[in-house]
Amino acid sequence: xxxxxxxxxxxxxxxxxxxxxxxxxxxxxxxxxxxxxxxxxxxxxxxxxxxxxxxxxxxxxxxxxxxxxxxxxxxxxxxxxxxxxxxxxxxxxxxxxxxxxxxxxxxxxxxxxxxxxxxxxxxxxxxxxxxxxxxxxxxxx
Numbered sequence: 001x002x003x004x005x006x007x008x009x010x011x012x013x014x015x016x017x018x019x020x021x022x023x024x025x026x027x028x029x030x031x032x033x034x035x036x037x038x039x040x041x042x043x044x045x046x047x048x049x050x051x052x053x054x055x056x057x058x059x060x061x062x063x064x065x066x067x068x069x070x071x072x073x074x075x076x077x078x079x080x081x082x083x084x085x086x087x088x089x090x091x092x093x094x095x096x097x098x099x100x101x102x103x104x105x106x107x108x109x110x111x112x113x114x115x116x117x118x119x120x121x122x123x124x125x126x127x128x129x130x131x132x133x134x135x136x137x138x139x140x141x
Contacts, residue, residue, distance in 0.1 A: 048108040050134040062091060062102045062127070064118060068109040072118065081121060088125040100126065105133035 045067055065073040072079055074087055091100060102122050106115045122130055 045105055045107045046109070047105060047133060047135040050136065061095060061100045062088070062122075064102055064104045064122070066104075066106040066110045066114060066118060068107040070110055070114045081117065084118075084121050085125045088122070088127060092126065099129060102127045102130040103133055104130055 045065055063075050065076075067073070072081060072084075074084075079087065088100065104115070104118060104122075106118075119130065
C-alpha cells in the first residue's frame with residue numbers, strides 16, 4: 001500500500017524552509033518601505049572645514065544652527081533672535097544650577113556679523129561655554 005497509510009514513528013528527515021523564506025521576504029519589503037518614511041528632520045547646513053576641528057559629542061544642552069539665509073534654529077525649530085533670551089532662561093530653569101553649553105553651527109555662507117550677534121546674545125544671557133561646529137578636513141596640511 002503505497003500512499004494511504006503513514007507510520008507515526010517515521011522521522012522527519014528534512015525541513016521545508018519555503019515558508020521561512022516567504023516570511024523573511026515580506027519582512028524585508030516592509031522594512032524597505034517604512035525606512036523611507038523614517039526621516040530625521042534636519043537643517044541642511046554646509047559647514048566650513050577646519051584642520052584643527054574636533055568631533056564633538058552631541059551632548060550639548062542647546063544646539064543653535066544658522067543656515068545660509070541667516071535663519072536661526074534651536075534644536076531644529078526655527079526661532080528669532082528675540083526669542084533666544086527667553087529660551088535660555090527656560091533651559092536654565094530646567095537644568096537647575098548646572099552651567100549651560102551651546103553648540104553653534106553656521107553655514108559658511110552665513111555673514112560673519114550674524115554669527116557674532118548669536119555668540120554675543122548667548123554670552124549676554126549666561127552661556128559662557130560654547131563651541132563652534134566645523135567639518136574636519138580629511139588630511140590636515
